Amino acid sequence: MNIGILGLGLIGGSLGLDLRSQGHYVLGVSRRESTCHRAVALGCVDEASVDMNLLAVAEVVFICTPLAHIMPTFEQLIAHLPFTTVVTDVGSVKAPIVKEISPLWNNFIGGHPMAGRTDSGIEAAIPNLFFQKPYVLTPVATTPIRAITVVEEIVRQLGATIYNSSPEEHDRAVSWISHLPVMVSASLIAACISETEPNVLPLAQKLASTGFRDTSRVGGGNPELGVMMARYNRSYLLRSLLHYRHNLDEFINLIEQEDWVALQEKLELNQQERPRFTGQLPEL
Amino acid sequence: MNIGILGLGLIGGSLGLDLRSQGHYVLGVSRRESTCHRAVALGCVDEASVDMNLLAVAEVVFICTPLAHIMPTFEQLIAHLPFTTVVTDVGSVKAPIVKEISPLWNNFIGGHPMAGRTDSGIEAAIPNLFFQKPYVLTPVATTPIRAITVVEEIVRQLGATIYNSSPEEHDRAVSWISHLPVMVSASLIAACISETEPNVLPLAQKLASTGFRDTSRVGGGNPELGVMMARYNRSYLLRSLLHYRHNLDEFINLIEQEDWVALQEKLELNQQERPRFTGQLPEL
Numbered sequence: 001m002n003i004g005i006l007g008l009g010l011i012g013g014s015l016g017l018d019l020r021s022q023g024h025y026v027l028g029v030s031r032r033e034s035t036c037h038r039a040v041a042l043g044c045v046d047e048a049s050v051d052m053n054l055l056a057v058a059e060v061v062f063i064c065t066p067l068a069h070i071m072p073t074f075e076q077l078i079a080h081l082p083f084t085t086v087v088t089d090v091g092s093v094k095a096p097i098v099k100e101i102s103p104l105w106n107n108f109i110g111g112h113p114m115a116g117r118t119d120s121g122i123e124a125a126i127p128n129l130f131f132q133k134p135y136v137l138t139p140v141a142t143t144p145i146r147a148i149t150v151v152e153e154i155v156r157q158l159g160a161t162i163y164n165s166s167p168e169e170h171d172r173a174v175s176w177i178s179h180l181p182v183m184v185s186a187s188l189i190a191a192c193i194s195e196t197e198p199n200v201l202p203l204a205q206k207l208a209s210t211g212f213r214d215t216s217r218v219g220g221g222n223p224e225l226g227v228m229m230a231r232y233n234r235s236y237l238l239r240s241l242l243h244y245r246h247n248l249d250e251f252i253n254l255i256e257q258e259d260w261v262a263l264q265e266k267l268e269l270n271q272q273e274r275p276r277f278t279g280q281l282p283e284l
Numbered sequence: 285m286n287i288g289i290l291g292l293g294l295i296g297g298s299l300g301l302d303l304r305s306q307g308h309y310v311l312g313v314s315r316r317e318s319t320c321h322r323a324v325a326l327g328c329v330d331e332a333s334v335d336m337n338l339l340a341v342a343e344v345v346f347i348c349t350p351l352a353h354i355m356p357t358f359e360q361l362i363a364h365l366p367f368t369t370v371v372t373d374v375g376s377v378k379a380p381i382v383k384e385i386s387p388l389w390n391n392f393i394g395g396h397p398m399a400g401r402t403d404s405g406i407e408a409a410i411p412n413l414f415f416q417k418p419y420v421l422t423p424v425a426t427t428p429i430r431a432i433t434v435v436e437e438i439v440r441q442l443g444a445t446i447y448n449s450s451p452e453e454h455d456r457a458v459s460w461i462s463h464l465p466v467m468v469s470a471s472l473i474a475a476c477i478s479e480t481e482p483n484v485l486p487l488a489q490k491l492a493s494t495g496f497r498d499t500s501r502v503g504g505g506n507p508e509l510g511v512m513m514a515r516y517n518r519s520y521l522l523r524s525l526l527h528y529r530h531n532l533d534e535f536i537n538l539i540e541q542e543d544w545v546a547l548q549e550k551l552e553l554n555q556q557e558r559p560r561f562t563g564q565l566p567e568l
Contacts (some may be wrong), residue, residue, distance in 0.1 A: 134491050165487055183532075184532075200456045214499070216465070223554075226551045241532075243478055249529075267507035
């Protein structure tokens with residue numbers, strides 16, 4: 001099959017490596033000439049160009065640009081495609097994208113591979129990035145069966161675990177387990193550096209160990225990524241943040257009231273339920 | 285030197301292994317006969333007993349019981365000791381312990397080795413547990429120089445990095461980097477499991493990845509430990525929690541107001557400052 005990849009970074013490049021190894025013919029488009037050369041040299045694509053017209057012969061196109069570029073890129077892209085081309089994207093927020101693209105392109109299905117890594121760019125591309133990772137597809141009522149089937153089959157070949165959900169359920173779920181942790185963790189760092197007692201902050205920095213390191217990791221990560229999550233998943237993230245604040249207040253109240261029995265019970269429930277999120281226990 | 289260890293768990297047992305390898309004669313006391321036998325068999329102590337009188341010949345005694353048992357244990361212990369014996373403890377909160385013990389025992393100096401591990405008990409004891417780890421000592425104005433010198437010398441032999449602070453500064457510092465992260469992380473789990481939409485929680489559990497795993501780790505840990513931190517460091521922890529809530533509200537407000545420039549700046553400051561806590565940049 002001829003498969004197009006628009007945006008040759010970590011995700012686009014890694015996707016190309018896997019698709020080529022399965023015998024597909026992969027056409028890549030990047031805004032930069034130098035990225036096109038590297039993508040071919042690294043074996044991520046068979047051909048690459050800065051001209052979107054290269055994708056006119058693709059049967060399926062994966063849009064793998066950063067979230068903020070998906071819509072503007074898509075609008076340029078469709079001028080080059082026959083109506084039959086199936087288009088999908090890999091953006092980490094789905095409802096706003098699906099809402100905007102669906103009326104413009106019938107053969108579209110939103111997707112989100114959960115395969116992030118710290119490194120980015122075509123040089124970070126690796127084989128089997130998606131193997132045994134969740135890959136969410138978000139078809140809607142108007143999505144043609146053929147578009148769903150074609151994309152599902154390709155994703156299955158990557159070895160990913162496919163989950164189907166509505167765009168809204170996807171965004172609400174990732175607001176809990178991906179976007180909320182970033183803001184929770186960011187607030188931790190911001191609070192610690194607000195300490196003004198001159199001896200305490202340096203001592204805290206010296207004594208910080210794995211507990212602080214893990215809890216603060218995603219809050220000290222890529223700022224652009226954090227802003228993008230907040231922009232594109234704003235309403236579900238705010239909803240999760242308000243629920244979070246309510247739960248935080250409950251912990252604060254229990255400690256203020258010295259209700260150690262109730263605090264113990266809440267921490268026991270946490271200890272029991274966390275493994276359902278980390279694959280150590282079945283989900284409910 | 286004859287050194288006594290009261291409480292033969294991970295910390296007491298590991299301490300004994302190192303002290304014996306440096307040629308000290310180590311006397312261990314545990315409440316359980318079976319633990320005494322294991323401690324001798326594992327080479328953690330030279331002699332062990334359930335009778336505190338064994339420690340009468342020790343020049344220095346380390347109290348290595350859980351936090352809640354330090355005071356009651358200490359009160360029994362001193363009936364067996366000559367006034368010259370130097371006593372120290374390894375509790376993770378210092379102000380309440382130092383405040384209670386200092387008037388009762390002149391030769392006391394509080395200590396806190398930052399060398400926690402997930403495993404506990406004598407079977408988890410390992411050599412070099414304290415090597416290149418922070419070890420805080422909290423002498424006060426009335427602590428005799430000799431008591432400070434003796435304990436410092438032993439801690440130095442463990443290869444630990446010694447920090448001196450007041451008990452209060454210690455407790456305030458650990459409230460930020462050790463106790464606050466537990467409650468922040470616990471509130472995250474509690475908030476996520478409060479989701480009531482039937483499709484969303486199972487999907488969130490399936491999609492949760494390293495971001496959720498790291499941010500939720502300490503909040504899903506040992507409930508007794510969490511309660512103990514809150515009980516013994518209650519006022520500093522509450523102070524840190526209120527600062528944290530203030531910072532959380534700032535993030536919520538920026539997202540509500542769609543002030544992406546200010547959000548980006550805050551996340552950039554986090555990215556810049558976090559390495560000062562993780563040893564990748566010098567502290568301020």
